[in-house]
Amino acid sequence: MSAAHEKESALTIPDGARTGGDGPAAAATGAGTSPAAAQVTSSELLSVVASRELAGRRTVFAGIGLPTLATELARLTVAPRAEVVYESGVCGAHPSHLPETIADAVLITGAEAVLSMPALFGCVLQGGHIDVGFLGAAQIDRFGNLNTSVIGDWERPEVRLPGSGGGVEVMANSREVFVVMRRHDPRSFVRTLDFCTTPGPDRALAEGIRPLGAGVTRVVTELGVLAREGVGDELRLVAVHPGVTAEQVRVATGWDLKVAATVATVAPPTPAELRLLREDVDPGRVYLR
Amino acid sequence: MSAAHEKESALTIPDGARTGGDGPAAAATGAGTSPAAAQVTSSELLSVVASRELAGRRTVFAGIGLPTLATELARLTVAPRAEVVYESGVCGAHPSHLPETIADAVLITGAEAVLSMPALFGCVLQGGHIDVGFLGAAQIDRFGNLNTSVIGDWERPEVRLPGSGGGVEVMANSREVFVVMRRHDPRSFVRTLDFCTTPGPDRALAEGIRPLGAGVTRVVTELGVLAREGVGDELRLVAVHPGVTAEQVRVATGWDLKVAATVATVAPPTPAELRLLREDVDPGRVYLR
Amino acid sequence: MERTTDRSDGPDKVMSMKAAVAAFVQDGATVCLEGFTHLVPTAAGHEIIRQGRRDLTVVRMTADIVVDQMIAAGCVAKLVSSFVGNSSAGSLGELRRRLERAVPEPLEFEEYSHYGMVCRYLAGSQRLPFYPLRSYGGSDLPSVNSALRKVTSPYPGADGEPEQIYVVPPVNPDVTIIHAQRADRRGNTQMWGLTGVQAEAVYAARKAVVVVEEIVADEVVRSDPNRTLVPAHAVDAVVVCPRGAHPSFAQGYYDRDNAFYRAWSHISKDPVRLRDWLAEWVYGTADHAGYVDKLGEAFWEGLAVGEALSEPVNYGRRL
């Protein structure tokens, strides 16, 4: 099974921890994390970095896993009023247990509202009520266009992936989109997508369709953070994790990656962030393993 | 106030009884009803005749008043499985009291389903689930096109009527439409509508729009019954009440009314029909006065 | 592992009717008031009258008593509607004078059918450029309403030929005001009985005000999330206003005042009587609580309803 195929959906970040092989050791020895981060798992690192990007955001369309962890952490830190809207139609969930899927029964019991699919996709998402949508992908290109359909040719693919789910709609209708990619390598960060399932606004505009949002504005990876302002803009490296160089990121990227004039170093997760994440958000370490 | 304006809606038959002046005496002395019908009010007569036309029909889209009485009576006689769907969204009502409006609280309590407007108009009506829609109108023409908007010019009308309500949709989407017109006179049965609010299928087709149903197939009046098969067909007189002549009906009609080769005489309401209507359907005589 | 913390935060949006109308209804605005016979936001309309708003475009499927009152009070420059009548009880006197004789001044009127209005809300709520519907073919309505247009389907019709269909444009009111049975303080709104097109009208609007019979504890709302037809993220203000739908009704709270519907046909027929009515019942009351008091408890007892409780359903709890 290819790495790409491990995703559960376009809305769920592939979580290596859940299929084994990505514990603290992997993070510590992987991409050259600093000593300070050595006790931090890859899941924790990505969750913390993504949470910081949610400052000031209100409505987040997210799948289970890292996006939910990031949003829950953000609610405790930089975005106290952030609300997760789930693709299943749940708004204002107050789960008694950490949910295992976006449709987990514990998300429904005690929720503030459960919407039908037409209301969720039509009124909430297409209606423009989502500030940030989280997406994952098998492949991403320099403009943040995404492939979640196939590796290889669509008609006879090498790997058949799950497809769009609501990914096309999240991209077209959220004000901005965050992508979390655990693996940062040239197989995933590609010059040309095998298939564009989920187009960003540049591709839409080229076809004469006016999108609502900016498309992908943040890509958080094991190596750093790529950013993009909106229409016409390319992803560029704006931050690296401690110990990672810009050149390492460029080599791991399948196109000629632009690098910001000043590349920041991502501040390692603070003790406070880690404590909240570990003790409050996911005390059972369902996703933080 | 013009007679035309007394309608509560396109879905409600004007009920003279409710504004006074149409008791048994009026019916008896009005249009030359037979001695046998002398004890029968106009409301009762129209309800009974309309109920018979519902034989075999299942779903009836109806307003309060005569259409409801007719459908309730039909459920007890010729159409035991007939169900009224109300414009307010109520399906399978089991009211504790006779409802005074299509939105009466007693229609909701104990109902089988209450639908939103998008579901009612989109799925039930436009979706093609209605066998018979009942409509009223200020004016009707020979093809069953209806005016419920204005008497006179739309921009500065002599009388402003309530307008379509859901009448346009009932006509466009019901398999057939029954019209009950208490008053049969040239002011209501007109050669040319002042304004066509609610077009039958002929007018729709002339514009290249393909309607679902047959349009108006029955018009029940104080004088008799007009019928029409569907697209391309004109209303023609098929039955008269006892004591009424075809010529009387033609004189009361604003166009050169076609008359069927054989004009039947409407069988007067039977004692059984009257008993059901009076004792079971409307024991409080809310609409039967 | 059971989680021990819960974060029911988010802003409290409760404000007075006076403050909500002052904040969200500006002169010249497009104001949608929805509620199909049931849960008509009458009290909000009265507060708009009290605050003397002008040049409003009012969007409402069934333009009924509250619209006639707002027109008479001089608040309304334009009406967008699919039924302009006093329900089953007769006429709207002021509206007819305006449309038939431009007395005391003209009223702009945009006429639809019910589903045309529903589709405008659907398009507005879904941010669509248009919404198709199988109405209007052969009608004279498109001749007096240029918003009713046609598109050709890119798929062949049932007969293999190209197919045309009418469409309506979205409506995106500056503010939508609805009345509901209950909400929590952050605006999660629950309604039952006839629910009409209120959820879509809220989502179509730039701002939304929900007027409720009562604010309930978060736990009440959260015991039945499927009953929440309007989630908090779509709501800007929650106004507590018991009996605010009178003379219409609130299922399970009070019944319809049919006598007043019948009376309105007479009151509104006479411009002087209509203005006297407004002076006494709207301008003469400080707010809806004053209107309710003025009607008196004996009156409200006449509209009281008994109990018919829904059977609870089980949402389940992880063991």
Next chain:
Amino acid sequence: MERTTDRSDGPDKVMSMKAAVAAFVQDGATVCLEGFTHLVPTAAGHEIIRQGRRDLTVVRMTADIVVDQMIAAGCVAKLVSSFVGNSSAGSLGELRRRLERAVPEPLEFEEYSHYGMVCRYLAGSQRLPFYPLRSYGGSDLPSVNSALRKVTSPYPGADGEPEQIYVVPPVNPDVTIIHAQRADRRGNTQMWGLTGVQAEAVYAARKAVVVVEEIVADEVVRSDPNRTLVPAHAVDAVVVCPRGAHPSFAQGYYDRDNAFYRAWSHISKDPVRLRDWLAEWVYGTADHAGYVDKLGEAFWEGLAVGEALSEPVNYGRRL
């Protein structure tokens, strides 16, 4: 005056799963199975397998385990879907073999996004020639799915220029099968928790089968008419099949069998193991009651849920 008679008639539509599938699912038919993770009509899919249906076009937003099983059993010629994966648990082995290597034979696949599928149901349920949505601009999906087309809006866009938008065609399945918590004998169907697109999928279909956890008395349904998402007039058959959504869940009745979701990725990866599974659990059981018994009560206790009752609401009674 209070009325003393009531007429709760209409046809009883209760039938066995065997009879319902025999009557409503024909070889070559377009069969919609809906339920978004929640209330997946698994038992119906298994009965379709037992009866050996062939050449079906299956329409389902989230093609998951039951679809993989139906494909493996040779029932499916074509799949119309917007997500082909084993939920959060991995892969659908049979589906991947078909699409990646045409092993043991090809499978026709029509790919959409979720909202594209929703809009196909909306168009189908509303008898529209198409439904517009703000998706697909710039996507490669239209290059592999010619059903995705564009129309030009007859209204100018926000910038005053003409505006194009993608549309999808209606889907009108020969039969839609859904699973729900409860219905009355005539088909008034009540669901809570995630309700997805089931109501629209039913209205879009020529025939509709509702599978329920339980049949309840008319009075239970009628105590809460707003909970009825599918009225009787849209339903052709009611099948009582407790635990018929396993391995998915029924809110308030039993929880999701997450272990089986995870197991399916392994089972389906091996064609022999997959066929053994079908032999044992589908062909080897006479009906869903047999499947339920075979799993055993201890198993079901593991999926049991506790009580979290909705607060009743008052519908009111005229005094």
